[in-house]
Structure formats: C-alpha cells, structure tokens
Amino acid sequence: MKGGEKQGGKVDKLKPIIAIISLQFGYAGMYIITMVSFKHGMNHWILATYRHVVATIVIAPFALILERKIRPKMTWPLFLRILALGVLEPLMDQNFYYIGMKATSATYSSAFLNALPAVTFIMAVIFRLETVDLKKVRSLAKVVGTAITVGGAMVMTLYKGPAIQLVKAAHNSFHSGSSSSETTDQHWVTGTLMIMGSISSWAGFFILQSFTLKKYPAELSLVMWICGMGTILNAGASLIMVRDLSAWKIGMDSGLLAAVYSGVVCSGMAYYIQGIVIRERGPVFATSFTPLCMIITAFLGALVLAEMIHLGSIIGAIFIVFGLYSVVWGKAKDEVVLEEEKTGLHELPITNIAKPKEGAPDKSVATT
16 A cells, blocks of 8 residues: 555656646647747737637636636635736747847747746746755755856857757748848847746736635636636737737648647646646646757757757857756755644654553553
C-alpha cells in the first residue's frame, strides 16, 4: 500500500508539469499559425475577437453542465474581477503580443516571453503570494535568478547582432527574396515595447486569476466568463481600430485555422489548465516552463516561416534560461520546506517510555 501511495504521490506531482509542458507545445503552434495568418492579411484585432468567440462556444457547454452544482453565485465584486481579467489577458496581452510579433518575429517574441516568470515572481512578491528571505539560499536564488532573467531580456532588447540561419533549405523555399528586406524593415524597438506590455499584462492576469479562484472555485465557469468578456471587449476594440468591414470576412484559410486553434488550445484549454496549476502550485510555477516554448518556436519558425535568429536573441535567451531555472530551483526548495513544516505540525511527538520489568508496578498508570 505504501509503495502504491508513493507512486500515486509522484504521479500527482508530475501532472502539473506534464500539463504545463504540453501547453508550451500548444503555444508554439499558435505563434507559427498566427504569424502565417498575419502574412496572409489577417488583422490581429479581428483574430483576437474570433479567437474568444470560438473559446466561449467550446467551453460554455462543459461549464454549464459539469459545474452547475458547484458554481458560486455571481456578485458585483466577482464581476469586476472577471472584467479586469478580460482586460488584462484577452484584450491587452494578446493584442500587444500580436503587434509585437508582427513588428519583430515569432522566434524573437516567443524568446522574449522567457521574462514572464520573473515578472510574475516580482508581482507575486508584491502581492504576498511569494515570500523572500535573503538569509535563505532558496530566496536568494529566486532574487538573483530574477535579476539575471531581466538582464537577459535587456540584452535581447538592446543588442540585435548578426542573423543566424538555422535551416537553409527552408529559407530558400519560402518567400523567394523578400525575407531580407522584411527583416531590416521590422520595428524592433516598438515591437519589443509591445511584447513587454504583453508580458506585464499576462503576469497581472496570473496574479489576479490566483486571487479570483479563491472566491470563485469553478475553473471551467471562470474560463467561460473570461472568454465571453474577451469576446465583448475585443469586438468593441475591433470596431474602433478597424474601420474596414471587409476585414471581418473569414474563409477556409489560415485565418480560420488560427482562430479555431488559438481559441480552443490557447484560450479555452490554456486558461483552464493554468487555473488548476495555479491553484495547486501557484502563479510562479505556472510560468516556469516558458523557455521550452522558445526552443520549439525557434525550430518551427526556421522550418516553416524561414525566420532568421539573431545572435542577441540567443545570448539573451541563454541568460534568461539560467535565471529562470535559478528561480524555479528556489521555488522548488520553498515547496519542500513548506511540506516539511506541514508534516511537522501534524505529527505527534514520539516519547520513549521504558517498559516495566516483570513483577514491577507500572508507573505510567496513575494511582489514587
């Protein structure tokens, strides 16, 4: 039984890790598909709207049926939190990111997202979801790792460096001669600022989602509300930002694929899985595997989009990965200490009581 319990405990600990890693593959696919749709004329405001229409349609039946008995009543404070969640992620994060990705590249933007764990950690400390004691090695590792991660992000921002071509055959077969001029015309500073705004909004979303789940512990229903709110907010923003009504037309092309894929995988499923992981491990852990997405996207970007990777991105990404895993190591040590403290509180102290000799009176029995 004990062996089975230990194996069950290990499996339970691996579930959040497997879920978050799977999401990174999903995000990498989204970056490539959306970039292809942008190259074919898809507007990012319209894409964000359609994305959440799809997500709401997919998630709503499951939320309404499976959580009909456990779903808390909606109150004004909860509604305002959901409104804020809709502004932070479906509206600000996604549109800022799309603008940044169009101005730079899918590889660069996904690499820059490695700063997300550090930003989330800083916000978590501010809102007291994480504790820092500089006398402890684990806390020092989190702080130093955060500083290294931010430094790596600055290297990526300030130093572009020479271009490095990963897959020569793919580059030659995709866009015959336009890629070089396209790269030089990209607005890297503006794109980087947009990606930084996207990261800050996304980190704020994780923090607020953590607090909201404590008041509204129904993950599917919360996802349904967030996606529905994202649809309304993005539709309003699209009507203001996009005056051409023909931009709303969508056919059986990359635009439809991007809307369906990102809506199902990267909004509906991602919000739900992240909510569960945040409730069990916290917002910092939920963002800790972001560098894996960079590796996947870099390979797919070179293979499918014929993108060039710049030396500054590689150097900055190396710093970010080292800093990130310093943060993750410190976080893992925090969890070990927390488990030990909980175990110590629940275990009763063991005292050694000498057995009485044969024929001798038992002194442990009280006499009157």
